[in-house]
Amino acid sequence: MSTPLIIKDPLLLLRARKDDRYLAKDVKAPKLVGHAKWSDYIYKIGNKAGMRILEVGSREVTASSTAREKFSEAEYVGFDYYPGHNVDVVGDAHKLSSYFKEDEQFDIIYSSACFEHFAMPWLVSTEIAKLLKVGGYVFVETHFSYSAHERPWNFFQFSDMALKALFSPALGFECIDVGMSNPIVGRFSALADKYLRYRRVTGLYCHSEFLGKKIKDVKDFDWAKVNLDEVVDGTKYPEPE
Template sequence: MKKMLKKLLKIDSGVSAHNNVELDRQYLSKDVPMSNIARHQNWYSHLIQIGNKPGMRILEVGSREVTGSYNAKENFRNAEYVGFDYYPGNNVDVVGDAHKLSSYFKEDEKFDIIYSASCFEHFAMPWLVAVEIAKLLKVGGVVLVETHFSYSAHERPWNFFQYSDMGLKVLFSKALGFECIEAGMSNPIVGRFSLLADEYLRNKPVRGLYCHSEYLGKKIKEMENFSWEQLNLEDVVGDTKYPEPK
């Protein structure tokens, strides 16, 4: 009898889990791409695979260990790894302001890979940081940015922005010399308006929430004297357009 009960509970648990997954799928947005290579659990191992080689130079922007140790120097032990952060600490080689990133390195000093994880939401002027990254990245080099689309308020008062995949593509567009390899989201969130919201919103579901947004790109061209002010809208949004009124 006990064996049969355990079997029924196991089956019921499996069915419930399946039903929950199907329910959660209803909170996804069909027009939002899910990251693969750059997905939260995948991007770091991908960078190690392509970057942990002799002669490769790696720069991490926002390298200080905040939530735990991940041994970046050991993971890139066959390459030259440089950690950059606003504060000194574990895994930090250069201390400075990311908005002036290139000023901390020699004029001809370039990197093969530049990456930043969970930091772009803390940059007050991320468009300037994107330009600084472009200055330091070799043509043919790879940039990886992982940040947040929907996430809890944290590290205030310096919690400035949240990003969609399209927002990251605008920051690292062809106008700045980049080609997008992949841009998307990962780690969907199931949400609803709380009972503290305005009355007409209470308990209504909120769909299309994702914790992480990611951009993986390659620098294909050196852009001299780049200026955001000189760009047209089409230069950064490409062949996309705002949805037309119905």
């Protein structure tokens, strides 16, 4: 049973115990950068003199950004597809490095609620690697299970393993923290195919988070030449029973 024991309300505890049935036992929540605390963690490690911070997808869409205030001691740059509040550089994230000087790099590059809107996210991870210093940090939060939004530009949903694949040792990264947070209770609807109707759907989580560190430069990186073992974290596709 994974329900926190700090729940004191009897009704809430009962509901939590029922919802526990929907969790995937092999899915862990991030220890450092879960949905409710990732921003404080990034601000803490990044708000220092001399640090350069790049946020990919910085435009204020659903709420006001506090990034400039929180990074008051560092140099903060906001990048987005459209101009708007909190945007310094406008451009296409698939060509991210082309909007900066050849030798320009950052100590932290982070993105929240954007990767699901990238048509080719593997290109974006490669572009981030180009701009990140060796020893620098990358943080990505995106969706694993969530309502379709901003269509038609709602392309992918990412598990924790998907983010580890995008920022794998093949691209020069090591994983510091990864996981999925905010579980969802789900079932098939009455409109589903007959054999699926009302069936419980388990293992749904709203957010997936990844924190990584760039440990080396990989010159002339090409996804087509990557060995699969370098992106699946030593795991193996489940064998047939």
